[in-house]
Amino acid sequence: MSHILKLQNISKHFDGKTVLDNISFEIGTGEIVSLLGPSGSGKTTLLNIILGLTQMDQGKILFHQSDLTHVPMRKRGFNIVFQDYALFPNLNAYDNIVYGQRNNKESASPQQIQEYIEFLELKPHLQKKIGELSGGQKQRVALARTLVTNPKILLLDEPLSALDGVIKESIKQRIQSIAREFKLTTIIVTHDPEEALTISDKILIINQGKISQFGAPQEIVHQPSNDFVDQFIIKQLHIKRQNIYNLFGEQYA
Amino acid sequence: MPNVKPEMRVIFVVILSLFTAFLFLPLLILFARSFEDEQGISVANYMSIWSDRNMIEASFNSLKVSAAAAFISTILGFTLAYAIHCTNIYRPLKSVLKTAIVVPMLLPTITYGFAIIYSLGNQGLLTKLAGRSLFDIYGFNGLLIGYVIYTLPPAFLLIHNAFKSIDKKFIIVSKLMGDGTLRSFANTILRPLIGTLGGAFVLSFILSFTDFGIPASLGGAYPVVATQLYQVMLGSIPDFNQGAVIAVLMLVPAMFGIWLLKHLERLNFHYDKLADTELPRHRIRDAAFGTISIVTVLGVLSIFAVMFLAPWLTAFPYDFTFTLKHVISTFQSSDLTRVYVNSLFVALLTALFGTLIAYSAAILNVRTSLMGRSALDIVSMISNTVPGMVLGISYLLLFNGSSLKGTFAILVLCNMMHFFTTPYLMAKNSLSRMNPSWETTGELLGDSWFNTVWRVILPNSASTVIEMASYFFINAMVTVSGIIFLVSAQTSVVASKIKELQHFGKFNEIFVMSLLIFFTNLIIKLLCDYLQKRRTVN
Structure with missing residues (x-):
């Protein structure tokens, strides 16, 4: 698989504290990659550096071999769905979705917009105010708004953390379908190992600003590279499995 | 937070330049002038002011009457707020109390004095109803009543807002723990409010100490600092250097008050969560607080009742026959209608530009990562510290020889600087509660920063912008202390005209003009409330 995004030796310090330390990895076209780690590990900072919102102190970002390091956020062509969606409450769902259309020549055509709306099952909710939407609906509106700008890479900051149960699973599937259907490279920030393992093609595990492991879910589960990965991911999954076993019996565990 | 854009820097520089030219520089000149005398630079002006017995007496009087008024306003403000938040009195009555108590804010303070004279003077409406003169109003008593009426609404609003963030569940918990009435009251109400009550006292004190309108109409032979200042600046022998000294001295209690307010803030409680709790029934409590609140509000309104009656009577208080002649003659006087139009013009421009500057300053401070943006908080603090009269005198000293003298622009600028703090804090509060990612999202969707501000x-x-504009408008309509030194024959406004009409004893015209201000402010207030409600519903 060809590499669409390459990060080389990224470092970042805040108030003398190292937040990211020499991070290097590559992402292939159309891949879903999760940045996984505990709170304060530096994963959101890394996402913001890729987006162009935060400046790195050291390192390089290459997109299709061209250097993006000093390219401003707006000109990178990436887009993000923030954790809290950042939907504009003065506009209804539809106006939020088409907000960026008039600003970008490269944004989706009216036909494509309809396609996104149908794909995300938003048709019955288009005229609703943001306050009238459920968490899952808000997430889908935010996704549609971002897709309308035809981003070169889709960034998602904790996309499932505010959702629960069945809605969470449904949104997870939609994210996967979007990435596959539209061949859209997607980077997701999450602190939930189960979420990362079930949604991603690759996972970058970060701890205290350093890469603990980068690999496919199977690789991480079967060959944890160090104690942190073992403790943070494998132990958590074992506990979950044990809980399910206790509740439903061995066949579910 | 979005990355810093050149347009943010431009607005920041414009705002800081505006405050440098129209707040810092005038104050600097005032300070310098206070040290100037015939021999050059010295502290002679400060020495001579304290050898003036009148000035010493005025300072003592100001301190005494302002402290007494602040004490009474804080107690009454607390009682009213307690009645609204912590009793089970009839709910619509609570709404009436809440609305009625802030009515005086729609009038200039100079009107308060005349309303007190016509209500409690020897021939006053309330004196007649009581059948005898209750007390001498020209002096301490009159000033005290005027200051209490003036400072009760802001003291009440401050305590009322603080009550909103008190968790009443703790009253129930305290009762369940076996606390007696007094202990429960002290622990669950007084303790969390102690900082706010101190704040209400300081605020009321500063407002009383620096007000000019009430002593201008009621002071009589009872000198206070504000009237001394007016005499020195615009009396028969103006002495600008001495005036500068009094203005600087007037700043001292205001500065001390602001410093005290900052410290009192630390005593405030912050509850993590507010529970919607039903209060236990207590008939004696409800009856007592309900009665005190009704009497207080009726007492305040009864003072103003005469203002609504006198203009329609032939010669109050001697001839009670109905007539329209005072109202008609006021409206036929091109001079008075022009003054009213001037007031409207100044208030509208103040509302427009004041809101623009305060809102822009708040956006830059709260929603950008601009370096040095906290300077705007310092600007706000200084603007809050400077009394209107001091600002007015500073302008007089700096712009006396300039082309700004006698223009509407100087009145609008003075009002913008004088009333900047409250709308700025309103905007800061509202903007800081908004999603911090909107500007970044807007940028990623192809918007410029201006576009995102405009569209999102x-x-x-x-709703906040409407409230800010309403605040600027109403205050610009009623202020007298800031602009009394700056108006010219062409730019005279209603509040300053009232001072002139007082000189000629034209009290009916004063009341008609006051009613005009009152109803204009009322219409603006109702309109803004309606627009705000509509925004909230939508």
Whole structure:
């Protein structure tokens, strides 16, 4: 698989504290990659550096071999769905979705917009105010708004953390379908190992600003590279499995 | 937070330059002038002011009457707020109390004095109803009543807002723990409010100490600092250097008050969560607080009742036959209608530009990462510290020889600087509660920063912007202390005209003009409330 995004030796310090330390990895076209780690590990900072919102102190970002390091956020062509969606409450769902259309020549055509709306099952909710939407609906509106700008890479900051149960699973599937259907490279920030393992093609595990492991879910589960990965991911999954076993019996565990 | 854009820096520089030219520089000149005398630079002006017995007496009087008024306003403000938040009195009555108590804010303070004279003077309406003169109003008593009426609304609003953030569940918990009435009251109400009550006292004190309108109409032979200042600046022998000294001295209690307010803030409680709790029934409590509140509000309104009656009577208090001649003659006087139009013009421009500057300053401070943006908080603090009269005198000293003298622009600028703090804090509060990612999202969707502010930030803070504009408008309509030194024959406004009409004893015209201000402010207030409600519903 060809590499669409390459990060080389990224470092970042805040108030003398190292937040990211020499991070290097590559992402292939159309891949879903999760940045996984505990709170304060530096994963959101890394996402913001890729987006162009935060400046790195050291390192390089290459997109299709061209250097993006000093390219401003707006000109990178990436887009993000923030954790809290950042939907504009003065506009209804539809106006939020088409907000960026008039600003970008490269944004989706009216036909494509309809396609996104149908794909995300938003048709019955288009005229609703943001306050009238459920968490899952808000997430889908935010996704549609971002897709309308035809981003070169889709960034998602904790996309499932505010959702629960069945809605969470449904949104997870939609994210996967979007990435596959539209061949859209997607980077997701999450602190939930189960979420990362079930949604991603690759996972970058970060701890205290350093890469603990980068690999496919199977690789991480079967060959944890160090104690942190073992403790943070494998132990958590074992506990979950044990809980399910206790509740439903061995066949579910 | 979005990355810093050149347009943010431009607005920041414009705002800081505006405050440098129209707040810092005038104050600097005032300070310098206070040290100037015939021999050059010295502290002679300060020495001579304290050898003036009148000035010493005025300072003592100001301190005494302002402290007494602040004490009474804080107690009454607390009682009213307690009645609204912590009793089970009839709910519509609570709404009436809440609305009625802030009515005096729609009038200039100079009107308060005349209303007191016509109500409690020897021939006053309330004196007649009581059948005898209750007390001498020209002096301490009159000033005290005027200051209490003036400072009760802001003291009440401050305590009322603080009550909103008190968790009443703790009253129930305290009762369940076996606390007696007094202990429960002290622990669950007084303790969390102690900082606010101190704040209400300081605020009321500063407002009383620096007000000019009430002593201008009621002071009589009872000198206070504000009237001394007016005499020195615009009396028969103006002495600008001495005036500068009094103005600087007037700043001292205001500065001390602001410093005290900052410290009192630390005593405030912050509850993590507020529970909607039903209060236990207590008939004696409800009856007592209900009665005190009704009597207080009726007492305040009864003072103003005469203002609504006198203009329609032939010669109050001697001839009670109905007539329209005072109202008609006021409206036929091109001079008075022009003054009213001037007031409207100044208030509208103040509302427009004041809101623009305060809102822009708040956006830069709260929603950008601009370096040095906290300077705007310092600007706000200084603007809050400077009394209107001091600002007015500073302008007089700096712009006396300039082309700004006698223009509407100088009145609008003075009002913008004088009333900047409250709307700025309103905007800061509203903007800081908004989603911090909107500007970044807007940028990623192809918007410029201006576009995102226009399409997203502004519509989502429309309710606050309306409230800010209403605040600027109403205050510009009623202020007298700031602009009394700056108006010319062409730019005279209603509040300053009232001072002139007082000189000629034209009290009916004064009341008609006051009613005009009152109803104009009332219409603006109702309109803004309606627009705000509509925004909230939508």
